[in-house]
Every structure is written in structure tokens, then in C-alpha cells.
Amino acid sequence: MAKVIGIDLGTTNSAVAVMEAGEPTVLENSEGGRTTPSVVAVNPKSGEQYVGMVAKRQAVTNPENTLYSVKRLIGRKYNEIESEKKTLSYETKSGKSGDVLVTMSNRDYTPPEISAKVLQKLKADAETKLGESIGQAVITVPAYFNDSQRQATKDAGEIAGLEVLRIINEPTAASLAYGLDKHDDEVIAVFDLGGGTFDISILHIGEGVFEVKSTNGDTHLGGDDFDQKIIEWLADEFKKDQGIDLRDDRMALQRLKEAAERAKIELSTLQQAEINLPFITADASGPKHLTTNLSRAKLEQLCADLVKRTVGPCQQALKDAGLATSDVAEVVLVGGMTRMPAVIEKAKELFGKDPNKGVNPDEVVAVGAAIQAGVLQGDVKDVLLLDVTPLTLGIETLGGVATPLIKRNTTIPTSHTEVFSTAADGQTAVSIRVLQGERTMAEENKTQGQFDLDGIAPAPRGVPQIDVTFDIDANGILNVSAKDKATGKEQSITITASSGLAREEIDQLVKEAEEHAEEDALRRELIEARNLADNSVYQAEKMMSEHGEKVSEDIKTEIETKIAELKAVLANETSDSQTLRSSAEDLAHSLQKIGEAMYSQSAEDPIETDPVNDNEGADDEGTDDEGTDDEGTVDGEYREV
Amino acid sequence: MNPEDEKNSNLEEIMESPLAIAEQERDQMKALAQRTQADFVNYKRRMEEERQLISQVSAGRVIVRILSIVDDLGRAIDLVPQADNGEWLDGINLILQNLESLIAAEGFEKFVPLPGEAFDPGKHEAIHYLESKEQPHGCVINTFRAGYIAGERVLRPAQVIVANDSSK
Numbered sequence: 117m118a119k120v121i122g123i124d125l126g127t128t129n130s131a132v133a134v135m136e137a138g139e140p141t142v143l144e145n146s147e148g149g150r151t152t153p154s155v156v157a158v159n160p161k162s163g164e165q166y167v168g169m170v171a172k173r174q175a176v177t178n179p180e181n182t183l184y185s186v187k188r189l190i191g192r193k194y195n196e197i198e199s200e201k202k203t204l205s206y207e208t209k210s211g212k213s214g215d216v217l218v219t220m221s222n223r224d225y226t227p228p229e230i231s232a233k234v235l236q237k238l239k240a241d242a243e244t245k246l247g248e249s250i251g252q253a254v255i256t257v258p259a260y261f262n263d264s265q266r267q268a269t270k271d272a273g274e275i276a277g278l279e280v281l282r283i284i285n286e287p288t289a290a291s292l293a294y295g296l297d298k299h300d301d302e303v304i305a306v307f308d309l310g311g312g313t314f315d316i317s318i319l320h321i322g323e324g325v326f327e328v329k330s331t332n333g334d335t336h337l338g339g340d341d342f343d344q345k346i347i348e349w350l351a352d353e354f355k356k357d358q359g360i361d362l363r364d365d366r367m368a369l370q371r372l373k374e375a376a377e378r379a380k381i382e383l384s385t386l387q388q389a390e391i392n393l394p395f396i397t398a399d400a401s402g403p404k405h406l407t408t409n410l411s412r413a414k415l416e417q418l419c420a421d422l423v424k425r426t427v428g429p430c431q432q433a434l435k436d437a438g439l440a441t442s443d444v445a446e447v448v449l450v451g452g453m454t455r456m457p458a459v460i461e462k463a464k465e466l467f468g469k470d471p472n473k474g475v476n477p478d479e480v481v482a483v484g485a486a487i488q489a490g491v492l493q494g495d496v497k498d499v500l501l502l503d504v505t506p507l508t509l510g511i512e513t514l515g516g517v518a519t520p521l522i523k524r525n526t527t528i529p530t531s532h533t534e535v536f537s538t539a540a541d542g543q544t545a546v547s548i549r550v551l552q553g554e555r556t557m558a559e560e561n562k563t564q565g566q567f568d569l570d571g572i573a574p575a576p577r578g579v580p581q582i583d584v585t586f587d588i589d590a591n592g593i594l595n596v597s598a599k600d601k602a603t604g605k606e607q608s609i610t611i612t613a614s615s616g617l618a619r620e621e622i623d624q625l626v627k628e629a630e631e632h633a634e635e636d637a638l639r640r641e642l643i644e645a646r647n648l649a650d651n652s653v654y655q656a657e658k659m660m661s662e663h664g665e666k667v668s669e670d671i672k673t674e675i676e677t678k679i680a681e682l683k684a685v686l687a688n689e690t691s692d693s694q695t696l697r698s699s700a701e702d703l704a705h706s707l708q709k710i711g712e713a714m715y716s717q718s719a720e721d722p723i724e725t726d727p728v729n730d731n732e733g734a735d736d737e738g739t740d741d742e743g744t745d746d747e748g749t750v751d752g753e754y755r756e757v
Numbered sequence: 758m759n760p761e762d763e764k765n766s767n768l769e770e771i772m773e774s775p776l777a778i779a780e781q782e783r784d785q786m787k788a789l790a791q792r793t794q795a796d797f798v799n800y801k802r803r804m805e806e807e808r809q810l811i812s813q814v815s816a817g818r819v820i821v822r823i824l825s826i827v828d829d830l831g832r833a834i835d836l837v838p839q840a841d842n843g844e845w846l847d848g849i850n851l852i853l854q855n856l857e858s859l860i861a862a863e864g865f866e867k868f869v870p871l872p873g874e875a876f877d878p879g880k881h882e883a884i885h886y887l888e889s890k891e892q893p894h895g896c897v898i899n900t901f902r903a904g905y906i907a908g909e910r911v912l913r914p915a916q917v918i919v920a921n922d923s924s925k
Contacts, residue, residue, distance in 0.1 A: 137796040148814065148910060161895065166878055174878035177886045177895070177919045247799065366885045367901055370916065374825075395832040403836050 120252040120281060120493045121242050122485025124289070125231060125269065127187040128311025128338070130154050131482035132238045134246065135490035140293070140483045142476075145241040151478055152241075156233045157182040160221040167237040179205040181220045183230050185312065188335070189216045190227040190272070191265030203336070228268045232275035239276055253278040254489040256481050259285040259317045260331040281492045287317035288326045289484025290448045294472045297324055302445035303437075307463045307471070309426065310451025310478075312338040316430045318437040318444075329437035332429035337422065339380075339453050345418040346376035346410065350391065354406050360397055362406075368397050372406075383412045384455045416458045423462050430466045447471040452478050504528065506622045509586055509594065512549040512558035514539045515643035521586045524554065524626070528592065533585040535601075537578045545570040546582060548598050550611060554629030556636035569598040569607045577654065638693075645693035645700075649686050652700040653679055656707055667713045675710070678703040816863050817912050820905070824913060827856050828902055865905045870897045870915050880904055882914040886921045894922035 122140070124131045129151040133142045145152045147169050157171040158164070158181050166174060175182040188200045194210035194217075201208055209224070211217040217224040235255075243250050255278075257269050266283045273280035287306030291297065296304055301322050308315040315333040319326050350372050351362045362368040371393055379389040393406040416423075434440065444467040453459055454477045463471055475483055504527050510520040513536070521532050538546060547568050553561030572580050581601040588594050597608035629636070656679050664672055682699045685691045830853050837846055857867065870881055874897045884901060892898050897917045904915030 136800055137793050170878045173882040173914060174876070176883040177876065177921070245803065247802075370884045370901070394829045395836055398836070402838075 118249060118251055119246060120254065120489035121239070121250055122289070122482055122487070122489045123235065123238055123253050123255045124286070124479075124481035124485060125187065125235065125255055125257075125272075126151075126154055126311060126481075127185050127313055128154060129478070130234055130238060131479055132242050133479065133482040133486035134242065135486050135493070138490075140486040140490075142479045142482060143242050143245045145237070146244065152234070152238060153184075154187065154231075154234050155182060155184045156186070156220070156230050158221045163221070165233070167233050180207065182206065183218055183220060186218065186227050186230045189218065190231060191261070191268030192216055192227075226268075228272040229275060231269070231272035235272055235276035235278060239278060251277070251279055252281050252489075252493075254282050254284060254485045254492065255280055256284055256286045256289045256485050258315055258331070259287050259319075259328045260315075260333075282488060284485065284488050285317070285326070285328060286315070286450070286481050287319055287328070287448070289481045289488065290450045291319060291321065291326060291446075292484035292487045293475050293480045294446075294448055296321055296446055296448070296472075297326070299446070303329070303439060303443050304446045304448060305430075305433075305444045305463075305467045305469075306448045306450060307426070307430070307454065307467075308333075308450035309453040309459060310338055312336065312340065314338070314426055314429065316426070316433045318433050318439065329439070330433045332433040332436070334425055334429060337425055338451075341422055342380055342419050342453060342456070343373065343376045345422065346379060346415065347372050349410075349414075349418055350376065350406065350408070353408060354396075358399075358404055360399060360404065362397060365397055371396060379410050380415070380456075383410065383415050384457060387412050412457070419456075419458065423458050426459075426462060427466065441466065441468045444469060448480070449473075449477050450480055505530075505588055505592070507552050507625060508554055509564075509588075510551050510561075511536075511584060511596075512551060514647055516558050517640060517643050518551050518553070518556060518558045518561050521584070522588065528588045529590045531585065531587040533583050536582050536584050538572065538575070538580050538582075539577055541577050542574040543577065543580075544572045544574055546572065546598065548584060548596060548607075548609075550594070550596050550609065554626055555632065556640045564594070564611045565596070565609045567596075567598075567607055567609045569600065569605065571603055571605045572600050573602050576658075578651075642693045642696075645696035646686065649682055649696040649700045652703050653682050653686070656682075656703055659707060659710055663710055663714060666717060667710050671706075671709045671713065675703070675706050678706045817865070817907060817910075820860055820863060820865055821913055823856070823860070824905065827853070827860070830856070860905070865907050865912055867903050867905055868915060869903045870900050870917050872897055872899055876917065876919045880906065880911055880914055881917045883919045884916045885918040887918055888923065889920035892920035894920055896920050 119134050121143075122133045124133075130153075131142060131151045132145075133140050135141075142150050144150055145168065149169065152168045153172045155168065155171040155175070157166045157174060157178055159166070159174075159178065160181055171182060172184075175184075183206055185200075185204065189197055189208065193214045194208070195214060197208065197216060207219040209217050209219065211224070211226070216227055218227060218230060219225075220230075235253075239250055239253075253273060255269055255273055257266055261269070270280045270283055286308065287304075290306050290308070291304050296302075299321050302320070304319045304321060306315075306317045306319065308317070313333060313335050314337040315331065317331045318329040320329050321327075347369075355361050362372055375391050375393055379391055382389040389410050391406065391408050391410060395403045396406045397404045434444075447463055447467045447469045449460065449463060449471045454463070454471075460471060504525045505522055506524060508520045508524045509522045510518050513519040519534075521534060522530060536546070545568055547566065549558065549566045550564040551558055551561040552564050555561050569582065572582070583597075583599045583601060585597045585599075586594065587597075592612075594611040595608060596611070597606060599606040656675065660672070660675060660679075667675075678699075682703050685695055685699045830849070834846070834849060834853060837849075860867070868880070870876075873892055876883060876895055876897055881897070881904065887898060889898050896919070898920050900915055900917050902916040905912040
């Protein structure tokens with residue numbers, strides 16, 4: 117079944133997303149961008165058409181034939197666009213029945229025909245990315261669009277070769293992206309400040325249905341206005357300082373624009389942005405540089421009036437909906453400018469709630485459209501709304517460490533197998549203790565169950581290979597099994613999702629783990645260092661017993677001394693990980709002399725040697741049964757805790 | 758239909774429907790499983806293709822940020838006064854060369870549109886449109902900022918000034 121794409125057809129930029137195995141994914145265009153400028157142009161000489169970023173790049177050379185912000189015209193009559201016309205650099209005229217026509221290279225087009233070109237590019241790029249043909253789409257429109265504007269948008273889709281399954285409202289799509297359709301009887305405020313327009317929508321969600329209670333906004337307020345404030349400030353400061361107005365220099369202005377946009381973006385995460393533009397211009401006295409710092413506080417001061425322009429529409433929207441700030445349950449942010457802390461603060465202040473976060477505000481509408489597309493396609497059924505395992509699952513390994521097998525928030529059903537081994541020579545049984553939690557030490561996590569696997573063939577430590585498999589089915593039932601690859605003996609345990617931890621408890625456990633993260637990491641590091649040191653002693657003693665006679669007394673003594681030193685460090689409970697590691701490295705370094713001696717000896721006197729069995733990679737396992745001899749192959753017992 | 762037949766027929770319907778329902782559900786689940794598996798396989802294939810791009814894209818992101826510094830260094834060198842700065846200037850030139858070599862080694866090729874070259878919005882960004890007697894209409898007068906390309910992918914378009922012959 118072919119996919120249905122979700123399209124955010126924006127005034128300035130557009131985006132496409134699609135559902136893949138129950139998850140929405142934004143698709144990159146052919147230039148590698150996740151958004152595509154809603155710009156169409158034609159070269160009047162060659163007739164070549166451009167769409168997207170390429171169209172934008174030639175706009176300066178071809179303003180009359182470069183069409184942008186066509187969304188402002190779609191579905192409207194010519195006599196309705198008086199104020200819009202003034203902001204456009206291309207020609208508009210009245211067609212039959214008073215519809216709007218736009219002109220490109222002496223040919224008239226309807227706005228849907230132009231929007232169709234953008235949609236065609238989005239469709240073609242999506243097909244290339246997905247490797248399959250696309251025939252259907254869900255397209256979003258502003259909540260305030262009337263029937264004519266909606267129909268015209270649908271027409272644009274049809275012209276582009278897309279069957280438009282549904283036209284949905286942008287604020288509804290944004291709410292869907294945050295799963296707010298699961299809420300009931302709640303008021304949602306969608307605050308959309310993007311490329312060139314500001315829209316506020318008040319929605320009500322009830323029984324899975326979104327109702328638009330009111331809309332308001334400012335049709336000419338967006339990111340470019342914020343950039344312009346910074347450009348003006350930079351130019352004014354420079355003029356004060358150097359007496360030169362950079363606005364008169366096209367090249368300098370270009371650099372100012374780019375620097376302004378960069379600084380604006382930086383100040384969303386930093387308190388200060390450095391702006392250095394060497395050789396920005398020159399006069400008789402030589403080259404001039406622009407160097408300044410823009411603080412977040414200063415930026416907020418410069419843009420205060422712009423942010424304030426969002427207040428009136430928001431208050432009016434609430435009033436028109438007959439609601440108060442306290443009635444709003446959820447706030448959703450849309451558009452790149454909502455990354456600015458001052459804008460987030462204002463939205464929070466206006467609606468009294470922390471806005472929903474997590475979805476890229478440039479993409480949230482496309483994501484919501486994809487979710488709707490998935491529902492219409494039949495993708496998103498109850499069955500496909502897969503669960504996740506809320507906490508990490510693992511087993512206890514050597515040193516009392518909790519070794520994870522399935523990380524928390526892994527989508528289920530899922531299965532994971534890892535190979536473990538024994539900790540002591542001749543160990544013939546292992547104990548599998550199943551843990552749930554985020555902490556590093558086994559004792560700090562919850563034990564879900566425990567069982568033993570007996571009958572492992574006696575072997576040096578680290579040699580046996582035991583497959584431990586964690587398998588969780590779609591209902592959250594965990595099956596843990598351990599199988600000795602050599603003997604084929606297997607034991608397992610089934611753990612039902614008994615605890616049913618509440619969201620708050622899970623969050624609390626995760627928070628605790630984060631608070632103890634550093635201390636846990638240090639403990640883990642110490643245990644790993646101890647295990648390494650212990651293994652180094654073991655390997656060194658083994659090497660010495662097998663090959664000790666091949667080396668000189670000096671080397672032998674050196675190695676034995678190093679082994680003794682490392683043992684002493686191990687015996688000392690207060691030894692830190694650095695001491696353990698450096699002693700182990702010291703010993704390893706000395707051990708190399710055995711290899712050197714053996715190879716130089718074999719050069720004089722060739723001797724066949726077996727390859728060293730390196731078990732460094734296999735994890736070791738803690739066990740209760742050290743060195744038990746069970747030729748009688750007693751079946752492993754298990755108990756569920 | 759006589760009542761007995763009707764009753765039997767109804768019974769058959771009642772007995773059939775759980776099976777029919779189960780079969781229907783099975784078919785739906787099967788289709789779902791197949792679709793999910795197909796999605797996964799396709800996603801894997803796409804990720805594999807993108808993985809090969811990713812390291813280049815990541816390097817590209819870092820390099821794009823460095824490019825403006827390369828531009829500034831170039832500007833500085835171009836504007837060095839014609840005094841005897843010999844060794845000092847040579848040193849700065851070498852630094853620029855090292856930077857450019859590093860960028861080239863990452864697979865990013867610098868290109869500078871030449872005067873007279875046709876303006877191509879696929880690779881160029883027009884930042885000014887000027888009357889020109891020297892260059893034909895729609896051609897590059899000069900390049901303000903070099904562009905960089907990686908294979909077929911334009912990492913950064915070249916910024917150019919384009920000739921406008923308003924008589925045309």
C-alpha cells in the first residue's frame with residue numbers, strides 16, 4: 117500500500133513528513149534540507165523553472181518572476197488582497213470572476229497552480245527518498261482559512277498529482293504531533309510564530325475531535341523582523357563608532373544579515389553572542405572591522421515591541437472564545453521563532469502553562485499532518501501504538517554491577533541476547549539475577565526474579581559461553597533465558613509486568629539515577645578497574661605457569677614482583693581505579709617481555725605455540741557457586757521474587 | 758425457506774462468524790506485520806544510504822562554520838598594504854593554504870565563478886544585480902564569496918554579483 121504524506125504548505129517554508137512503522141519522519145528534500153522555501157520562479161530568457169532554495173537564490177536578479185508568499189493570495193478575490201499586493205515584488209491582477217492571478221514571465225497563473233509547483237517538488241523529493249510512488253497527501257492550512265481558500269489548496273494538491281485525502285488545520289496538526297488528541301475536554305492554545313506570520317488558535321479537544329474556538333494573529337510578523345532589528349542595531353552602532361552607514365554598502369549588508377541571523381539563533385541557547393566581521397568596509401584611513409557583543413538581554417530589549425505584538429491577538433483570541441487564561445490546559449509552540457526564550461516566556465505568561473516541548477517547532481505541523489495521514493491510511497490502529505519498556509532491564513554481573521540488556525524506552529516487543537561467561541576457574545553454575553532500574557549497582561535496582569543455570573562444563577574462567585536472552589512480548593511479559601552453548605543446557609524464567617509502576621514513580625527513579633549518575637559512574641569505573649586488575653593477575657599467573665621457563669630469571673622476577681604488587685593493590689580496599697589500572701598496565705607491559713623472549717627464541721629455535729585464548733571481551737558473571745563439581749548435571753532451579 | 762432451514766441457516770451464520778471474524782483479523786494482522794516489516798526493511802535501506810552521507814554531512818556542518826573564517830582570512834590577505842611584509846605575509850598565506858587543504862581533504866571542493874560565467878542558481882546565490890558594460894546580461898560580474906561543493910551536493914553556494922543589462 118502506497119504511503120500517504122503529510123504536508124505543511126507554509127507561507128515562507130514547507131515541509132513533508134510520513135509515517136514509518138508507526139513513527140512520523142520528516143523527509144529531506146533533494147538539497148538535503150528538512151524544509152523547502154515556498155518560492156517559485158521562472159527564468160524569462162530560458163524558460164527554466166525553479167522551485168525552493170534554488171528559486172530563492174536568484175530572486176535578486178529576477179524579482180518580477182519570483183513568486184513567494186503565494187499562500188497569502190490562494191483562494192482569495194483580487195479585491196481582498198489590496199494590502200498584500202503592496203508587499204509583493206511581482207505582478208498580480210484580477211482574473212475572470214475577480215479571482216487573483218499572478219504573472220510569471222508574461223504568463224498568468226492562478227495561485228493554486230503556483231502552490232502546486234511547490235507541492236510537486238515536495239512530492240518528487242519524497243518519492244526519491246522513499247523509493248516509491250506517492251499519490252495521496254494530507255495538507256494543512258491555517259485555521260482561519262475559509263472554504264474557498266481550503267478548496268484552492270486542495271486544487272493545488274490535485275494539480276500536483278496528489279489526491280488530497282484531507283485538509284486539516286495547522287494548529288490541529290501541531291496538537292496531534294504532541295498526542296493531544298488523547299486528551300479530553302481540554303483547551304489548547306497553539307502559538308505559531310514562524311517565517312512571516314503570527315497565528316494564535318484556541319482549540320477545544322473533546323472525544324477525539326478538535327474544535328477551533330477562535331483565531332487571531334498578525335499577518336506580517338516573523339523571524340525576518342527579528343533579524344532586521346539586529347541589523348539596524350549593528351549598523352547604527354557602527355555608524356556611531358566609525359561614521360559609516362553599512363546599509364549603503366550592499367556587500368556589507370549581506371554580511372550583516374548573515375551575522376544577525378546567526379547571533380539570533382545563538383542567543384536562544386547562550387547569554388552572549390560575539391559578532392566579529394573583519395574588513396566589513398574601508399575608508400581613506402584603511403580597512404574597518406565590526407566587533408561587538410550582543411547579549412540576550414539586549415536582543416530582548418531590541419525585539420520587545422515585536423514580542424509585545426503577540427499579546428493583543430492572544431488576549432483577543434481568548435476573549436472571542438469566551439475563555440480565561442486559567443481555562444487553557446495545554447500550550448503548543450509552532451515556528452522557528454518560538455525557540456527564542458523571550459517568546460517562550462511570553463507564551464507561558466499569556467496562557468499560564470509551560471509549553472509542550474520535544475518536537476522541532478519548524479516541523480511540528482508536518483509531523484501532525486503525517487500522523488493524520490497515517491490514521492486515514494489505517495496505519496495508526498491501537499495495535500500499532502506500541503508500548504515501551506519504562507525502565508532498563510539487565511542482570512547482575514561480576515562486582516555487583518547491573519549490566520543492562522534492554523534500555524528503558526525501548527519499543528516492545530523486542531528481544532536481546534548477550535554472551536556472558538564464568539568468573540572463576542571450574543565454575544559449573546551461574547546465577548542470573550534479573551534487575552529493573554537505572555542504577556549502576558545491582559543492589560540499588562529492583563530484582564524481578566532469579567534463577568540458576570547448572571551443568572556448565574568445567575573450564576577456565578571466561579571460557580564458557582552462555583547466551584542470556586531477554587525477550588519482552590507486546591504485553592510486557594519478560595522471558596529471560598540462559599543457555600550454555602557448549603552443553604546446550606538451558607533454563608529460563610517468565611516475569612509478568614507485575615509492578616505496574618505509575619508514571620510518577622518511573623520519573624522519580626529516572627531522576628534519582630540522574631542525580632546519582634556521577635557517583636554511579638565512579639563506582640562502575642572502580643569495579644571495572646578491579647575486574648581488569650583481577651583478570652590481569654589471573655592471565656599473568658597463567659602465562660607464567662605455561663611459559664615462565666622460557667624467560668630469564670630477571671624477567672621472571674620482574675613479572676612476579678609486578679603480580680605481587682597488583683595483588684596488594686587489589687587487596688587494599690581503598691585503592692582507586694587509577695592506581696588499579698596503572699598497576700595492571702605496568703604488569704601488562706612487563707608481560708610483553710615473555711612474548712618478546714618467546715619470539716626471539718623461536719627465531720633461533722622454531723617451536724610451535726598455541727594461540728593465546730583471549731577472553732578479555734567476554735563479560736564475567738557473578739555467581740554464588742564457585743567451583744562446584746556437578747558431573748551429575750542437576751537441573752537449574754529458579755525462583756521468582 | 759421453512760423454519761427448520763431458517764434455523765439451521767441462522768445457526769450456520771452464528772457458527773461461521775467467529776471463524777470468519779478470526780480469519781479476517783488474522784489477515785489484517787498478517788498484512789500489518791508484512792507492512793511493518795517492509796517499512797523496517799526500507800527504513801534500514803534508507804538509513805544505510807544516509808549513513809554514507811552522514812559523516813560527510815556532519816563534517817560539512819563543521820566546515821560550513823569554518824568557511825566564514827576562511828573568507829575573512831582571505832579578505833585580510835587581499836587587503837594587505839603593498840609594503841614590504843614579505844615573510845610575515847607569506848606565513849599568513851601558508852596558514853590559509855593549510856586551512857584550504859584541510860577542507861579539500863574532507864572532500865569539499867572550492868569553486869569561484871569567473872566573471873562572464875553564466876549565473877546558475879543551482880550553485881550561485883545572487884546578492885546584487887548591477888548594470889554592467891563589461892559582462893553580458895545574466896552573467897557573473899564578480900564573486901563576493903566562494904562556493905563549496907561535495908560531489909553533487911552544494912555545501913555552500915557562491916555569492917555573486919550578476920550583470921543586469923536593463924536594455925534587454
